[in-house]
Amino acid sequence: MSDATAVPTHCPYCALQCGMSLRPTGAPEAPAEVVERADFPVNRGALCGKGRTAPSVLSSRVRLTGPLVRSPDTGALVPASWEEALAAVADGLRRTRADHGPDAVGVFGGGGLTNEKAYSLGKFARVVLGTSQIDYNGRFCMSSAAAAHQRAFGLDRGLPFPLEDVPRTGCVILVGSNLAETMPPALRYLTELKENGGKLIVVDPRRTRTAEQADLHLAPRPGTDLALALGLLHLVVAEGRVDEEFVRERTTGWEEARAGVMSHWPEQVERITGVSVPSLREAVALFCDAGSGMVLTARGPEQQSKGTDTVGAWINLCLATGRAGRPLSGYGCLTGQGNGQGGREHGQKADQLPGYRKLDDPAARAHVAGVWGVDPESLPGPGRSAYELLDALGGDVKALLLMGSNPVVSAPRAAHVEGRLRSLDFLAVADVVLSETAALADVVLPVTQWAEETGTMTNLEGRVLLRRRALDPPAGVRSDLEVLHGLAGLLGHGKGFPADPEEVFEELRRASAGGPADYSGIDYRRVEEEGGVFWPCPEPGHPGTPRLFLERFATADGRARFVPVTHRAAAEETDAEYPVVLTTGRVVSQYQSGAQTRRVDELNAAAPGPFVELHPRLAERIGVAEGERITVVSRRGRAVAPARITASIRPDTVFMPFHWAGEGRANTLVNPALDPVSRMPEFKVCAVRLERA
Ligand SMILES: Nc1nc2c(c(=O)[nH]1)N[C@H]1C(S)=C(S)[C@@H](COP(=O)(O)OP(=O)(O)OC[C@H]3O[C@@H](n4cnc5c(=O)[nH]c(N)nc54)[C@H](O)[C@@H]3O)O[C@H]1N2
Ligand SMILES: Nc1nc2c(c(=O)[nH]1)N[C@H]1C(S)=C(S)[C@@H](COP(=O)(O)OP(=O)(O)OC[C@H]3O[C@@H](n4cnc5c(=O)[nH]c(N)nc54)[C@H](O)[C@@H]3O)O[C@H]1N2
Ligand code: SF4
Ligand SMILES: [Mo]
Secondary structure, eight states, X not given: OOOTTSEEEEOSSBTTOOEEEEEEOOOTTOSEEEEOOTTOTTTTTOOOHHHHHGGGGGSTTTSOOSOEEEOTTTOSEEEOOHHHHHHHHHHHHHHHHHHHOGGGEEEEEOTTSOHHHHHXXXXXXXXXXXXXXXXXXXXXXXXXXXXXXHHHHSOOOSOSSOGGGGGGSSEEEEESOOHHHHSGGGHHHHHHHHHTTOEEEXXXXXXXXXXXXXXXXXXOOTTOHHHHHHHHHHHHHHTTOOOHHHHHHHEEOHHHHHHHHHTOOHHHHHHHHOOOHHHHHHHHHHHHHTSSEEEEEOHHHHSSTTHHHHHHHHHHHHHHTTOSSBTTBEEEEOOOBTTTTGGGTSSOSTTEETTTEETTOHHHHHHHHHHHTSOGGGSOOOOOOHHHHHHHBTTTBOEEEXXXXXXXXXXXXXXXXXXXXXXXXXXXXXXXXXXXXGGGOSEEEEBOOGGGSOEEEEOTTSEEEEEOOOSOOOTTOBOHHHHHHHHHHHTTOOSSOOSOHHHHHHHHHHHHTTSSSOOTXXXXXXXXXXXXXXXXXXXXXXXXXXXXXXXXXXXXXXXXEOOOOOOOOOSSOOOSSSOEEEEEEOOTTOOTXXXXXXGOHHHHHHSOSOOEEEOHHHHHHHTOOTTOEEEEEOSSOEEEEEEEEOTTBOTTEEEEEOOOOGGGOGGGTOEEEEOTTTOOEXXXXXXXXXXXX
């Protein structure tokens, strides 16, 4: 039901950015009520349990309501005024900079931040702090797909087409996405695909709720997607299914890529992946006979130390079969965080300036420095990637300002990262709740939430949306933009950091003009009236670009580039001491580090804590029964959680969700081996041993 008194806005969580409306209730436990909003096309009113219950995190019972400063006497966090707290942060950052230079001050951002916040945070780091040491949690999310997109297509927009195209294609290969749990309202697109006669292939080591929908489920050993994609491409070549005309007209580099593929024989691919040769053949037939097709990847194949090459191999499959740059065909990445797309475009990434410009490109530096009114020479160069930055804390990076992430729970090798955070001279955290990371800070700044502030988000389709303020924030909190405005002022930059989001967006438009992610034709009024605008949108009259690459790819010559890749092992393979593969991921009722969703009773009832999912045969071998506690040991550390026994997982693999802190923290175990191109850590594969706890 729609309701004229409710304010239309969007969910605080994932990249689907479901539309919903909010009506203030005045009730302390949930100050707003969610009202269905059927007019937003992506979810047409449907919401998952996280979206439906999001207003309970607005309650003062679970959130931060005033700044906290660590007492020099007791070492405890104690309430402070905003003036004291901001002065303490400005002091901490200024002192570190004076003693050790600008690069001793780090900044860590998040893909859940609005475009305006991500833009301001990047500008704050480069202009106010003068540091190169900024990166963000999106590095842990879709960075491998982004790098592969850039390499092949010259542009990174997660989906080059709107989701509404998915049901109308002939065949979808969904690789390492459990969207039935991670974007439930999007499952409709796959259901409609099948109703239309299209085929669905799901690639996942587990028979997930998503895999259950598939016409064909391939369950490779974690970390072998690269071999799998190459094996499929080998068969495409061997069976004479290459779209020679498309390859000739629209691509470069095929000969070299083809040569790499030929050594990946189906029998050898079966040995590496565990996927049988007949299944490989069936997948090729389903994909190639359909006439049009899409490959969609998510974190499964991407969060590997070869994630960029793996995505590259899936893109090569699309290019060789002519499933790209044509209507209803193409490769896409299902980005994860609320602003996972926009958050990677406007400068909180280590090597980046707004508009998806490169920090080491002199023309980009000159343009952005012009908008910022600074000397291009004054802009620092590229810094470290997220894990490398966290690993450097307490070394040459001695102070950190963190906004929108909870790395104590979500970073790989988390116990080490926690130690690095503790070793800092100064840590400031802006958050809505006292997260595990905020609890380590010297100063905690309580900020407003989605429903209490306005800003733009760019969803997984590249659709720029307006998330509107629907209710007043509690008295003791300020917005992230007000925080940056206040700090900039204290650090000598009274101008250039407005607290008003629309003012920031107007500057972002100019900064992005002419860049790959061009927002210059988008403004708040348009987004409001049109319900969203797809970038690139280079001028005010431009309709936006829902579909990319139909005429040409974004490379200099307009052709897509095949990238020659060959299979390689995971950074850590199993051995006699650590004989089992650990993979990690999500459950439907918790979000990310759980900082927000672990504060919602209904979600905790549905997903109360961590678990280790394992096959009955493996459970029998180590002698554990359902619900019994298991210790999982890796070279990084140990974690303990109850066993959840199911035949839906490969017998050589265990799965843990990463939403919890404490003894069941999955990331205590995870290997921080990085992809050489994207610097993505290997969240999806490491070697472990199981013991009865
Ligand atoms: N409920 C919920 N929804 C969310 C989130 C959340 O935390 N909770 N987070 C949001 C964010 S930021 C993101 S990035 C997305 C992530 O969305 P997804 O990528 O769908 O989520 P994951 O559970 O991390 O991984 C997906 C699947 O990859 C499989 N997998 C593991 N290893 C491999 C492998 O080696 N190869 C292949 N092919 N598959 C493998 C896992 O079994 C899992 O089912 O979800 C978004 N939505
Ligand atoms: N083992 C394992 N680890 C993983 C993954 C995996 O699959 N396996 N996935 C990785 C992925 S894809 C991701 S995206 C990361 C995410 O992991 P995190 O970066 O930890 O993400 P969140 O838990 O969403 O943390 C966001 C924090 O910011 C706060 N917050 C929310 N909105 C705002 C805001 O507007 N302003 C401010 N200042 N704070 C805000 C929240 O309360 C929360 O504390 O985890 C990664 N870690
Ligand atoms: S699917 Fe994502 S955006 Fe939609 S309600 Fe759930 S968490 Fe929110
Ligand atoms: Mo993510």
